[in-house]
Amino acid sequence: MSATSYSRLRPGHWALRAALLACALFVSPRYAWAEPVVKLVAPRSPLRAGPGTDYVRTAILPPGIKLAVVERRGTWLKVRLAETLSAWVHEPLTEPLPKGTQPSRAKVTDISIGNYELGRRAVISVSAPVPYRTIQRVEPPELVLDLFQTALAHYGVREKPGPDFIHTVERHQVGTDWARITFGFKHHQQTGYDVYYQDQEHLVVDIRAPYRNGSLAGKRIVLDPGHGGTDRGAVGPTGLLEKEVNLDIALELAPLLRARGAEVILLREGDVGVAPSSAGKTEELSARREYSKQQAPDLFLSIHSNSVGVGSDPEQVRGTETYYWTQQSIAPAKLIQEALCRALGTENRYVSWRPFYVLRETDTPRVLVECAYMSNPAEEQLLAQQTFRQKAARGLFEGLSYFFATAAE
Ligand SMILES: [Zn+2]
Numbered sequence: 001m002s003a004t005s006y007s008r009l010r011p012g013h014w015a016l017r018a019a020l021l022a023c024a025l026f027v028s029p030r031y032a033w034a035e036p037v038v039k040l041v042a043p044r045s046p047l048r049a050g051p052g053t054d055y056v057r058t059a060i061l062p063p064g065i066k067l068a069v070v071e072r073r074g075t076w077l078k079v080r081l082a083e084t085l086s087a088w089v090h091e092p093l094t095e096p097l098p099k100g101t102q103p104s105r106a107k108v109t110d111i112s113i114g115n116y117e118l119g120r121r122a123v124i125s126v127s128a129p130v131p132y133r134t135i136q137r138v139e140p141p142e143l144v145l146d147l148f149q150t151a152l153a154h155y156g157v158r159e160k161p162g163p164d165f166i167h168t169v170e171r172h173q174v175g176t177d178w179a180r181i182t183f184g185f186k187h188h189q190q191t192g193y194d195v196y197y198q199d200q201e202h203l204v205v206d207i208r209a210p211y212r213n214g215s216l217a218g219k220r221i222v223l224d225p226g227h228g229g230t231d232r233g234a235v236g237p238t239g240l241l242e243k244e245v246n247l248d249i250a251l252e253l254a255p256l257l258r259a260r261g262a263e264v265i266l267l268r269e270g271d272v273g274v275a276p277s278s279a280g281k282t283e284e285l286s287a288r289r290e291y292s293k294q295q296a297p298d299l300f301l302s303i304h305s306n307s308v309g310v311g312s313d314p315e316q317v318r319g320t321e322t323y324y325w326t327q328q329s330i331a332p333a334k335l336i337q338e339a340l341c342r343a344l345g346t347e348n349r350y351v352s353w354r355p356f357y358v359l360r361e362t363d364t365p366r367v368l369v370e371c372a373y374m375s376n377p378a379e380e381q382l383l384a385q386q387t388f389r390q391k392a393a394r395g396l397f398e399g400l401s402y403f404f405a406t407a408a409e
Contacts (some may be wrong), residue, residue, distance in 0.1 A: 035068045037101045038077065038094035045094070047087035047131070051076035056355050058087050059133040062197045066097060066104040067131065081131050081148040082178040106130045107153045108179055111169065115162040118192075118296060119209035122169070124181065126150065129200050134193070136327040136362070141185040143193055145205060150179040163209050183207060189407035190328040191298065192364040208364075211298065214408040216401055217261030222292045224302040224358060225250035225266065226368075229273040231281060234307035236380035237314070243271065245383045246303045249371065252393030253303075257400065265295050285357040292358070299332060299365050299403075301396065302358050305383055306370035314375040319347030321370040325359035331407065333367045336399030343395025344388070346372050346379070369396065 048055040051073040071078035110125040135144040168184035187210040225247040227233030233242030275287035322337035341348040372379040
């Protein structure tokens with residue numbers, strides 16, 4: 001190419017680049033430059049669906065992630081995750097960054113799947129820490145990982161041999177700044193997962209292997225007798241204490257499970273809390289959650305007895321309820337509720353989802369039962385009887401046995 005033709009081409013070349021750049025700025029989410037940007041600084045920053053702690057958490061993010069602020073309400077910041085998606089974070093968990101700072105952006109450069117002691121571990125290499133969330137689905141059974149402010153690069157998934165319960169790993173660019181990785185499973189009942197940054201450039205997804213067999217033998221079950229110590233829980237009309245009822249049912253249940261070879265871990269065996277006695281309620285619940293996670297159980301069951309809220313008639317409200325939060329907890333919740341109502345002869349009120357503190361972790365299926373209403377005079381009388389407590393334990397035992405029998409395909 002001659003010097004003349006080069007110089008003739010050059011202006012056109014730059015004009016083209018300028019046009020492309022203008023176009024990229026226009027369509028790219030980088031218009032966020034003009035917006036204030038904050039960095040997450042707390043060890044765990046929950047993102048929420050709305051501006052307050054009453055709203056559900058949509059993700060828990062590690063420190064270091066930079067997010068554009070699109071709105072502010074009091075001490076709550078609405079931050080952009082993707083062009084079409086935002087979430088709220090509490091301002092004290094963040095630190096403002098100098099004007100002109102860009103939000104975190106990354107490319108996924110590699111996905112490698114290997115093993116860990118409880119199943120398969122996917123390590124996703126990203127060029128910078130970015131926000132993410134997970135969505136668990138039951139039908140079809142899959143785990144979706146959304147990475148925001150992220151683009152997928154061209155690469156393959158590297159897999160080391162191991163248990164083959166993950167049958168597909170699909171990658172998909174949902175929007176310019178929203179990448180999605182979907183793990184599809186062969187088995188129906190998911191048994192737990194955990195997502196966390198190992199360091200600034202590696203996001204880890206631990207996925208537990210399916211239950212090996214349908215027997216209770218060898219299953220590790222954490223039982224959480226609700227309340228205890230200074231936290232009495234509900235109090236019945238004649239003074240029956242919920243913490244005593246819950247503990248007694250758990251103490252009746254443990255030997256039934258152990259007789260079938262299950263390993264049972266009771267979060268308390270007496271009238272005490274798990275945390276030191278000086279601990280507040282949240283500290284106590286957090287201690288129960290952390291301790292139970294360390295046990296890596298096959299299932300977590302929290303045992304409670306109910307009480308009506310303000311404005312409800314305690315004479316009218318009675319029966320049994322079971323709660324779950326994660327999708328993997330629906331099947332055990334339903335089976336436990338059915339078996340419990342059958343054993344107790346109580347009204348089958350409902351199985352429902354609630355983001356209770358001890359149910360929010362994704363490490364294992366987690367279920368919370370409200371055996372009957374302490375606040376109802378007739379049910380308080382029943383809960384006071386040892387035979388009723390034994391029936392409750394029998395119902396829970398049957399529900400758990402049936403769940404494990406059906407969960408292993
Ligand atoms: Zn309770």
